[in-house]
Amino acid sequence: MTRDYSEFLPPSTMGKKPQRPSPLETLGWQPFFAQQTSLEELAATPPARVVEVHRNALHVIGDGIDETLPPRPDATVGDWVLLERAHPNASRVLERKSLLKRRAPGTDRQVQLIAANIDTAFIVSSCNQDFNLARLERYVALAFDAEITPVIVLTKADLAVAPQGYVDAARAISDWVDVVLLDARGDQPRNKLVDWCKPGKTVAFLGSSGVGKSTLTNALAETHAIATQAIREDDAKGRHTTTRRELHLVPGGCLVLDTPGMRELQLTDAASGIDDVFTDLADLATRCRFSNCRHRTEPGCAVLGAVENGEVDVARLSRWRKLVAEEAFNSASLAERKTKDKAFGKMVREVKRHSKRKDWSRDQG
Numbered sequence: 001m002t003r004d005y006s007e008f009l010p011p012s013t014m015g016k017k018p019q020r021p022s023p024l025e026t027l028g029w030q031p032f033f034a035q036q037t038s039l040e041e042l043a044a045t046p047p048a049r050v051v052e053v054h055r056n057a058l059h060v061i062g063d064g065i066d067e068t069l070p071p072r073p074d075a076t077v078g079d080w081v082l083l084e085r086a087h088p089n090a091s092r093v094l095e096r097k098s099l100l101k102r103r104a105p106g107t108d109r110q111v112q113l114i115a116a117n118i119d120t121a122f123i124v125s126s127c128n129q130d131f132n133l134a135r136l137e138r139y140v141a142l143a144f145d146a147e148i149t150p151v152i153v154l155t156k157a158d159l160a161v162a163p164q165g166y167v168d169a170a171r172a173i174s175d176w177v178d179v180v181l182l183d184a185r186g187d188q189p190r191n192k193l194v195d196w197c198k199p200g201k202t203v204a205f206l207g208s209s210g211v212g213k214s215t216l217t218n219a220l221a222e223t224h225a226i227a228t229q230a231i232r233e234d235d236a237k238g239r240h241t242t243t244r245r246e247l248h249l250v251p252g253g254c255l256v257l258d259t260p261g262m263r264e265l266q267l268t269d270a271a272s273g274i275d276d277v278f279t280d281l282a283d284l285a286t287r288c289r290f291s292n293c294r295h296r297t298e299p300g301c302a303v304l305g306a307v308e309n310g311e312v313d314v315a316r317l318s319r320w321r322k323l324v325a326e327e328a329f330n331s332a333s334l335a336e337r338k339t340k341d342k343a344f345g346k347m348v349r350e351v352k353r354h355s356k357r358k359d360w361s362r363d364q365g
Contacts, residue, residue, distance in 0.1 A: 021199060021253065023063040028117060028202050028255055033080050036094050045082035045092070050116075051247040053077045076113035077245040077257065078202060098146045100204070103266035103330045111268060115204055115245060115257055120149045120196040124207035124216065125170070127160035127181075134319050137173055137277050138265050139206055141323065144176075145273025151196060152179045153205075155212040174277055184212040189219035199253025206259055217258040221250040267323065268330035278320045281312065295321065 022029070027049045037047070048062035057068040058075060060083065069088045075081065080094040096116045104112035123139040125131050136152060143150035152170045157163040163181055170179045182188040196203055197220065205213035248256045267274070275282040281303060285293065289300025295317070298304075306312040 025200050026249070026253055027061065028200055029080070030097075030200070032097055033094050037082065041082060045084055047080055048083045049247070050075055050077050050079045050081065053245050076116050077247060078116040078118060080117065098148045100142060100146050100148070101268070102142070103268040114259070117202060118146070118148050118204045118257065119201045120151060120203040122151050122153045122193070122203060122205045122216070124153045124155060124205055124211045124213050126156040126211045127154055127163045127166045128156060130208060130211055131166055131169070133169060133173065135208070135265070136170060137319060138267060138323065140173055140177055141267060141270055141273035141277045142265070143273070144276040145270040149196070150177050152177055153193070153216070154179065154181045155184045155216070157181050158183050176276070184215040184219060186219070189216050193220070197252060197254035202247070202255040202257065204257035204259060209260070214258055217248060217256050220254065220256055221248055266330055267327045270327055271331070274320070274323050274327060281317065281320050284312070
């Protein structure tokens with residue numbers, strides 16, 4: 001019997017919306033995804049969401065679907081795919097509402113997909129030596145560029161002598177970012193994060209190891225199923241407990257992504273996100289005398305003028321310069337790699353065509 005997928009299309013195409021969320025809506029299905037398909041395609045290739053990424057498989061679930069697919073470089077946790085059961089590799093990945101990505105560690109200049117279709121990114125830091133403004137700015141820029149709502153969550157407040165200082169420093173990053181101070185244990189995560197954890201929404205905890213991401217996920221899920229470890233007392237560094245990216249459906253209907261701590265977060269193709277974090281500096285840069293001003297020694301530099309007047313903090317300027325230079329280098333490096341890959345592919349195709357012509361000529365002779 002063919003399943004009726006009409007309820008999974010946008011509300012405008014079907015009369016009244018059901019009172020109870022459908023199985024797919026519980027998994028985060030929205031009109032944005034439904035508009036990319038049709039009833040006929042849904043019946044032939046039902047939608048499923050990637051909830052786990054393993055080295056050798058993708059775990060997808062949907063309405064009556066719980067399967068593993070072969071790994072593929074163009075899919076990541078949070079993606080929606082139209083499942084081709086006969087040919088899983090041919091399953092279509094739907095266009096994403098948002099995508100978190102970074103330059104992969106190493107020297108091969110690849111882009112690593114972190115997660116897709118996230119609504120809110122909880123950027124987690126501890127009120128101890130782990131707190132790092134430059135790292136928080138990177139994560140906020142990453143979220144802004146992906147058009148994801150960033151929220152800074154400060155944990156281990158109960159262990160800090162003066163936690164308000166951490167809050168004030170985090171709030172200075174951007175007027176557009178909420179800052180939440182909490183104890184990751186108990187009811188505070190559920191109570192303080194409830195505004196972002198609505199049914200059908202997908203949230204992600206991002207941050208370094210040991211800041212409490214898994215503890216927060218457990219608190220929202222009202223479980224202790226996800227392993228956690230204490231930080232090292234000598235330097236407040238965390239230990240890796242989460243080893244893969246995985247979506248968890250928690251009470252209340254929210255989906256939570258717990259991610260491994262990232263020691264390296266290299267931004268690429270994120271210039272707009274950096275501008276959003278440093279709006280004051282980006283605006284000042286438009287007033288410089290020279291359009292290619294590097295804001296170091298150039299005459300008529302509005303940014304340096306603001307530093308001299310005490311309007312801009314030198315440390316903030318230094319962090320901005322570093323991010324802008326890094327992003328530009330990474331983006332150029334990746335563009336160069338793509339160009340080389342295209343050129344190599346073209347060369348391979350030419351060789352194959354030439355070889356076929358030789359074989360055809362030989363056969364004709």
